[in-house]
Amino acid sequence: xxxxxxxxxxxxxxxxxxxxxxxxxxxxxxxxxxxxxxxxxxxxxxxxxxxxxxxxxxxxxxxxxxxxxxxxxxxxxxxxxxxxxxxxxxxxxxxxxxxxxxxxxxxxxxxxxxxxxxxxxxxxxxxxxxxxxxxxxxxxxxxxxxxxxxxxxxxxxxxxxxxxxxxxxxxxxxxxxxxxxxxxxxxxxxxxxxxxxxxxxxxxxxxxxxxxxxxxxxxxxxxxxxxxxxxxxxxxxxxxxxxxxxxxxxxx
Numbered sequence: 001x002x003x004x005x006x007x008x009x010x011x012x013x014x015x016x017x018x019x020x021x022x023x024x025x026x027x028x029x030x031x032x033x034x035x036x037x038x039x040x041x042x043x044x045x046x047x048x049x050x051x052x053x054x055x056x057x058x059x060x061x062x063x064x065x066x067x068x069x070x071x072x073x074x075x076x077x078x079x080x081x082x083x084x085x086x087x088x089x090x091x092x093x094x095x096x097x098x099x100x101x102x103x104x105x106x107x108x109x110x111x112x113x114x115x116x117x118x119x120x121x122x123x124x125x126x127x128x129x130x131x132x133x134x135x136x137x138x139x140x141x142x143x144x145x146x147x148x149x150x151x152x153x154x155x156x157x158x159x160x161x162x163x164x165x166x167x168x169x170x171x172x173x174x175x176x177x178x179x180x181x182x183x184x185x186x187x188x189x190x191x192x193x194x195x196x197x198x199x200x201x202x203x204x205x206x207x208x209x210x211x212x213x214x215x216x217x218x219x220x221x222x223x224x225x226x227x228x229x230x231x232x233x234x235x236x237x238x239x240x241x242x243x244x245x246x247x248x249x250x251x252x
Contacts, residue, residue, distance in 0.1 A: 008059060032110060080125070092129040095242075193224070
């Protein structure tokens with residue numbers, strides 16, 4: 001098997017290594033998540049410099065190594081430069097990248113997830129980056145097999161109507177107020193929010209800005225997805241803590 005291979009890659013994490021190198025976490029269409037080193041890339045004269053910037057979508061030629069692959073070539077397809085120019089959008093993009101990195105293992109390709117991430121990075125440049133994060137969260141859960149059941153109560157099969165429901169990650173979906181009992185599910189959501197979740201899964205993602213979502217529903221979505229993701233990832237994301245502060249401030 002040849003050690004040289006080409007990939008369509010998104011740069012989702014970078015860290016300095018040595019005097020001039022960078023260690024990259026790439027999410028690729030063909031190979032899934034890949035760890036690679038870009039040698040000498042911090043030098044001003046490096047040919048690779050433009051293609052390995054954070055959030056860059058690049059066509060890369062990689063050389064397979066034992067623990068780290070090596071970036072041989074990197075040609076930028078889309079730099080998403082607008083994300084770097086706006087602090088708020090930069091933090092949202094960092095959250096998406098950290099979420100993806102924490103949710104998937106190495107070398108398990110998922111082309112639909114790659115394309116979703118690429119699409120959402122572009123949509124973050126629109127008017128409502130917070131809503132794009134909620135869209136990405138529920139679509140990522142779906143593509144990884146963790147989609148919550150949102151049609152009726154998981155236990156008694158009560159249909160959506162008045163009263164609150166609770167999104168319970170252990171049960172794998174929503175529970176009504178009568179069935180939640182002493183379970184750990186504390187993410188209360190209204191029937192309207194449940195219907196919004198259903199729409200976010202079924203609609204064309206590029207039409208997401210047409211949704212009219214009240215501040216209350218935004219708060220319910222944020223808390224419910226946070227609880228659900230923490231259960232399945234078993235971790236709290238650093239960028240999420242920053243986002244919570246920003247989103248709370250933005251709704252006040």
